[in-house]
Amino acid sequence: MIVLECLFLTIAPCDAAEPWQLGSQDAATPMMQGIIDLHHDIFFFLILIFVFVSWILVRALWHFHYKKNPIPQRIVHGTTIEILWTIFPSIILMFIAIPSFALLYSMDEVVVDPAITIKAIGHQWYWTYEYSDYNSSDEQSLTFDSYTIPEDDPELGQSRLLEVDNRVVVPEKTHLRIIVTPADVPHSWAVPSLGVKCDAVPGRLNQTSISVQREGVYYGQCSEICGTNHAFMPIVVEAVPRKDYGSRVSNQLIPKTGGA
């Protein structure tokens, strides 16, 4: 039974929100893995501090109950303890800051030029994706809208409020540049599994870089209030093997040329 359960966990990674989920979705990019690892580092110190503070609090309440201990202490100084309770928290903060800054600065490093640029344009209330790296003129060669599947429409097995008609197809293990902008009001392009949340601000092109490490389908939702259907414009990224990327994209090119 345990073996069966373990098998199930390995073949079904969590790349979309699950009911009653407590932890993060499974990471599919180095950035998200870094965020999860940092969370674990901080959580360790958090538990230590929580247990320590709770213990002191319970002890104080138990032993200094007014019936058992009617005369209060009048200690006002304690140089040693004051030094200790300044130094120890500073050390803990240092242990938290080191991995935190390492992750923060690693985000900004430009190691490799991106291989593909995908533009995610937010509208009320859907996303448009433009893959323009191969345009030979100002005419958009590959652009398509990505609408949510309405609640009464999904097929068996599809997630309510998370599925879309046209997914963003990307090759795995490739550096992608995602440019996020809206056509009307602010939106935000977020996919938790990929560790990305990028605000779409009118008049501005915001860039985020990702490199999806495994094939799969990753779900996210618009993360900036944008009107009545803000909850109904999800994002679905599908990572395919590099060798399949060309055929997938050209299949989309044929029926959907010029759709905007």
Place this chain on the structure above:
Amino acid sequence: MAEIELKTAPADFRFPTTNQSRHCFTRYIEFHRCVAAKGEESSDCGKFAKYYRSLCPGEWIDKWNEQRENGTFPGPL
């Protein structure tokens, strides 16, 4: 389907931050200045054209093309 070569506008050290609006605008202007200097058919300008088409949304390009035709483009062409 033959393997398509995956290439796009490279990261530009003049625009290291998240806000790439100026990057897109600069590439657009560079293309048109190149064309003004070297002529419509010059192949040197093709590189700039690919860059701005990769970075800039189609709507922005259409708007700027219209502004250029009207003579109201707010940039140093």
